[in-house]
Amino acid sequence: MNPIQMVDTKTQYHKIKNEVDAAVIAVMESSRFIGGDVVSTFANNLGKYHGSKHTIPCANGTDALQIAMMALGLKAGDEVITPSFTYIATVEVAALLGIKPIFIEVNKKTFCIETADIEKAITTKTKAIIPVHLYGHSADMEDIMNIAKKHNLYVIEDNAQGIGNDYTFSDGTSKKTGSIGHIGCTSFYPSKNLGGFGDGGAIFTDDDALAVQLKMIASHGQSKQYYHDVIGCNSRLDAMQAAILDIKLKYLDEYIAARRKSADYYDAAFASNEKITTPFRVGNNNHVFHQYTLTLNGVDRDALKLHLETQGIPSMIYYPVPAHKQKMFEAFGGGDYDLPISDWLTERVISLPMHTELEKEQQDFIVKNILDFVNR
Numbered sequence: 001m002n003p004i005q006m007v008d009t010k011t012q013y014h015k016i017k018n019e020v021d022a023a024v025i026a027v028m029e030s031s032r033f034i035g036g037d038v039v040s041t042f043a044n045n046l047g048k049y050h051g052s053k054h055t056i057p058c059a060n061g062t063d064a065l066q067i068a069m070m071a072l073g074l075k076a077g078d079e080v081i082t083p084s085f086t087y088i089a090t091v092e093v094a095a096l097l098g099i100k101p102i103f104i105e106v107n108k109k110t111f112c113i114e115t116a117d118i119e120k121a122i123t124t125k126t127k128a129i130i131p132v133h134l135y136g137h138s139a140d141m142e143d144i145m146n147i148a149k150k151h152n153l154y155v156i157e158d159n160a161q162g163i164g165n166d167y168t169f170s171d172g173t174s175k176k177t178g179s180i181g182h183i184g185c186t187s188f189y190p191s192k193n194l195g196g197f198g199d200g201g202a203i204f205t206d207d208d209a210l211a212v213q214l215k216m217i218a219s220h221g222q223s224k225q226y227y228h229d230v231i232g233c234n235s236r237l238d239a240m241q242a243a244i245l246d247i248k249l250k251y252l253d254e255y256i257a258a259r260r261k262s263a264d265y266y267d268a269a270f271a272s273n274e275k276i277t278t279p280f281r282v283g284n285n286n287h288v289f290h291q292y293t294l295t296l297n298g299v300d301r302d303a304l305k306l307h308l309e310t311q312g313i314p315s316m317i318y319y320p321v322p323a324h325k326q327k328m329f330e331a332f333g334g335g336d337y338d339l340p341i342s343d344w345l346t347e348r349v350i351s352l353p354m355h356t357e358l359e360k361e362q363q364d365f366i367v368k369n370i371l372d373f374v375n376r
């Protein structure tokens with residue numbers, strides 16, 4: 001059996017090595033490292049796949065979120081509503097701009113923003129809702145868009161973990177997550193479902209005017225070369241990453257299918273165990289399994305993690321501390337929140353190895369070790 005890893009980007013690379021190597025060499029030979037056709041071709045292809053009118057590549061997913069907030073004109077003193085149980089980037093950039101993140105709960109089953117709690121958190125200062133498609137499960141975009149419309153708020157989707165997912169509306173139509181809100185943001189961090197060989201990110205919108213703002217802000221606020229209209233930043237996807245990502249984009253649906261297959265296998269293996277709750281999903285459409293995350297009931301999680309480690313099985317806790325309890329948010333009233341579900345989850349979740357190259361033999365070994373520990 002091959003050594004088990006949380007993410008196996010190396011084997012994945014070796015399967016497409018010829019294509020990737022040739023594309024990287026072509027960029028080196030062209031010496032066009034920043035911008036150029038390679039980047040615009042990738043942006044076009046990604047936009048087509050995604051069903052978004054405008055795709056603006058940028059340096060990483062964190063920048064994507066920051067640029068989104070800047071393009072919407074959010075400023076110091078404004079408030080955004082966001083789940084506390086998320087990766088820190090989502091809320092950090094708000095705080096960086098002086099915007100106050102208002103933390104609310106996630107749904108215990110979906111790990112995504114609790115839509116029933118959104119309206120209670122709206123004040124006269126609220127400008128946007130920022131749902132996160134955590135672990136690759138889609139947030140309830142239909143409810144979120146309805147609430148946003150009713151209260152005249154923007155929706156920025158943090159789709160860093162959800163790229164390629166389809167969200168199905170109650171009328172049966174579906175759209176990619178990240179293409180439903182006013183702006184969608186994603187990351188090409190190497191371990192993400194569409195991962196580069198370095199940093200990268202993208203911003204999506206259907207709104208022409210917003211697209212102009214997003215592009216301008218990502219490029220020093222410039223409307224044409226050396227004419228700077230607004231305060232912006234410097235956030236670019238480089239040509240080498242774009243060349244690699246354009247190849248991997250062709251395989252994204254295959255990659256997602258491989259993740260779902262591994263998730264099915266885990267699901268079946270853990271199905272009848274009372275101490276293990278497997279990830280919630282409806283059909284096969286609303287989850288792309290960036291992570292496969294169990295919720296443990298009455299299991300010593302740290303001891304389990306240690307036990308797995310001794311067997312050569314990695315596992316991760318995403319995330320051990322909810323945002324409202326992070327030191328950085330003390331000044332934003334983080335300590336004043338009471339979010340028992342977020343706290344509850346941080347103590348009980350554990351993410352298992354999940355990637356496109358998982359072998360049945362490896363999964364059997366992981367499952368056996370978990371069940372042995374949990375049932376003893």
Ligand SMILES: *Cc1c(COP(=O)(O)O)cnc(C)c1O
Pocket residue numbers: 059060061062063086087089090132158160161186187188189199200201
């Ligand atoms: C990875 C991630 C980000 C940030 O992306 P980077 O490219 O690392 O800056 C933001 N939000 C979520 C939910 C993420 O998982």
